[in-house]
Amino acid sequence: MAGLFQRALRLRTALRCLYDYSTLSRSTATLSPVDFHRPFLTCSSEQVLASTRKLHAGAEGSKVSPSAAPERLPFCRVTEEDLAFFRKILPGRTIVDPDLVEPSNVDWLKSVRGSSEVLLRPQTTEEVSQILRWMVTKSTESRNLAVNPQGGNTGLVGGSVPVYDELILSTSLMNKILNFDSISGVLTCQAGCVLENLSFYLEERDYIMPLDLGAKGSCQIGGNVATNAGGLRLLRYGSLHGTVLGLELVLADGQVLDCLSTLRKDNTGYDLKQLFIGSEGTLGVITAVSILCPRKPKSVNVVFLGCETFEQLLKTFQLCKGMLGEILSAFEFLDSECMRLLNTHLKLPNPISDCPFYIVIETSGSDPTHDAQKLHNFLEEAMTSSLVSDGTVATEEAKIKALWSLRERVTEALTHDGFTHKYDISLPVERIYQLVTDMRKHLGNQAKSVVGYGHVGDGNLHLNVTSPSKDPALLAAIEPFVYEWTASCRGSISAEHGLGLKKRNYIYYSKQSQAVALMGNIKAMLDPKGILNPYKTLPDNLKQ
Ligand SMILES: O=C(O)CC[C@@H](O)C(=O)O
Numbered sequence: 285m286a287g288l289f290q291r292a293l294r295l296r297t298a299l300r301c302l303y304d305y306s307t308l309s310r311s312t313a314t315l316s317p318v319d320f321h322r323p324f325l326t327c328s329s330e331q332v333l334a335s336t337r338k339l340h341a342g343a344e345g346s347k348v349s350p351s352a353a354p355e356r357l358p359f360c361r362v363t364e365e366d367l368a369f370f371r372k373i374l375p376g377r378t379i380v381d382p383d384l385v386e387p388s389n390v391d392w393l394k395s396v397r398g399s400s401e402v403l404l405r406p407q408t409t410e411e412v413s414q415i416l417r418w419m420v421t422k423s424t425e426s427r428n429l430a431v432n433p434q435g436g437n438t439g440l441v442g443g444s445v446p447v448y449d450e451l452i453l454s455t456s457l458m459n460k461i462l463n464f465d466s467i468s469g470v471l472t473c474q475a476g477c478v479l480e481n482l483s484f485y486l487e488e489r490d491y492i493m494p495l496d497l498g499a500k501g502s503c504q505i506g507g508n509v510a511t512n513a514g515g516l517r518l519l520r521y522g523s524l525h526g527t528v529l530g531l532e533l534v535l536a537d538g539q540v541l542d543c544l545s546t547l548r549k550d551n552t553g554y555d556l557k558q559l560f561i562g563s564e565g566t567l568g569v570i571t572a573v574s575i576l577c578p579r580k581p582k583s584v585n586v587v588f589l590g591c592e593t594f595e596q597l598l599k600t601f602q603l604c605k606g607m608l609g610e611i612l613s614a615f616e617f618l619d620s621e622c623m624r625l626l627n628t629h630l631k632l633p634n635p636i637s638d639c640p641f642y643i644v645i646e647t648s649g650s651d652p653t654h655d656a657q658k659l660h661n662f663l664e665e666a667m668t669s670s671l672v673s674d675g676t677v678a679t680e681e682a683k684i685k686a687l688w689s690l691r692e693r694v695t696e697a698l699t700h701d702g703f704t705h706k707y708d709i710s711l712p713v714e715r716i717y718q719l720v721t722d723m724r725k726h727l728g729n730q731a732k733s734v735v736g737y738g739h740v741g742d743g744n745l746h747l748n749v750t751s752p753s754k755d756p757a758l759l760a761a762i763e764p765f766v767y768e769w770t771a772s773c774r775g776s777i778s779a780e781h782g783l784g785l786k787k788r789n790y791i792y793y794s795k796q797s798q799a800v801a802l803m804g805n806i807k808a809m810l811d812p813k814g815i816l817n818p819y820k821t822l823p824d825n826l827k828q
């Protein structure tokens with residue numbers, strides 16, 4: 285009873301602080317690569333074949349590559365003549381020193397490694413166009429040199445690194461802001477601008493980016509668009525399919541496609557840019573983006589709450605939507621296993637008492653007094669109806685950052701826990717934690733940790749399973765179980781991370797075979813030689 289009272293008191297004190305609130309900005313923690321070593325991705329034939337057997341009816345009988353590491357396709361090998369050409373158009377920016385190319389060959393998780401020998405660093409769209417033209421036609425000779433477009437290389441499905449010797453085309457030096465219209469809020473910039481730099485630029489002008497990710501310090505806007513990244517603000521500002529107004533692209537044959545519109549409304553024909561959003565660099569190379577940015581909220585509050593059950597967490601979400609309405613900008617969760625990993629590996633303390641579930645709620649509005657009052661009413665109601673058992677409210681920037689770190693750094697904590705199997709699942713929101721519970725039961729003591737966290741507001745669960753080292757038996761126990769479970773609820777096996785290399789052969793769990801075949805036709809039309817980011821997104825069995 286005394287404990288309960290103290291907890292209530294802590295929340296009440298925090299609530300009082302709300303009235304002293306001043307404008308605050310979000311965490312700027314970055315996801316920097318960690319130095320750890322573990323075996324690179326491979327996948328047993330039995331495991332892939334087992335999952336293949338479960339593919340949607342329409343795809344049954346079709347052949348899927350029995351290995352997650354596909355065979356090298358018959359692309360041309362890079363020659364001295366190629367290098368001479370690249371050096372001419374990219375002087376000092378055609379990198380062949382293996383030590384300098386190496387970081388671009390390995391993904392952020394250090395789970396996939398390519399063997400590219402060339403890193404190209406264009407600065408302009410024209411340079412990208414010249415590179416791609418050369419890849420398909422050297423002088424008059426037709427050829428097919430493969431290319432791996434790469435942004436910040438923060439992807440989690442092996443989509444951003446080469447698989448074999450594809451030339452790496454990095455957008456890192458394409459980092460200029462081209463225009464910002466302070467009346468419409470439309471930002472136009474090159475693809476290689478780092479998300480956090482764009483946020484800083486906009487915040488000085490009283491605007492924000494409509495998306496925010498844990499990887500903001502390294503990821504680039506072109507990569508964000510190419511993967512249709514979701515992140516922490518999607519609940520409020522929607523997906524990039526809505527906020528991206530225009531794209532400039534270079535197609536596989538080197539043609540520049542200028543769809544860099546800044547209009548909110550434009551119904552002249554097909555909306556071509558949508559095809560490239562989320563296509564993971566397989567249909568064209570994004571060179572510039574125009575995006576609609578919201579005004580910077582005058583008032584931001586962050587609350588960290590604890591719940592005893594996931595059902596209470598869902599009820600809190602319902603209450604929150606009803607009582608905070610238009611000022612709700614994020615509703616995220618992590619379970620007690622995530623908290624344990626944050627404590628153990630990153631030494632991040634739990635700011636409240638131990639609970640099975642934790643919620644991060646952010647509000648963003650235009651009137652600090654009004655927002656504080658709404659939040660106060662919501663917290664009072666959540667407490668008196670016993671939906672939440674403990675909580676704290678951030679009223680100063682450092683604490684806001686610390687609270688957000690608890691959610692944003694779970695991925696980093698997991699990298700210290702061992703070999704990590706990642707699943708990024710979309711489900712009807714009321715089912716999202718059931719998958720974690722069922723997975724724990726299903727795996728028994730085979731796994732080291734089974735954790736659940738993610739974007740409750742978007743029905744997006746991040747299910748991660750770790751083991752001390754790579755364990756084929758564990759993998760065979762997780763997959764296809766996880767995909768079948770997801771398909772049985774008509775969920776998506778990739779909510780926001782894409783398919784990349786790792787998940788490409790599981791697409792049929794979430795897409796009908798006719799839809800996948802149509803994707804293959806689109807790929808064949810836009811990239812007939814298949815040179816753009818090969819082995820990614822589409823399954824191996826697809827004839828192009
Ligand atoms: O590492 C993961 O599984 C999720 C990463 C990211 O999408 C997040 O929401 O933190």
Ligand SMILES: [Zn+2]
Nearest residue numbers: 515739746780
């Ligand atoms: Zn996420």
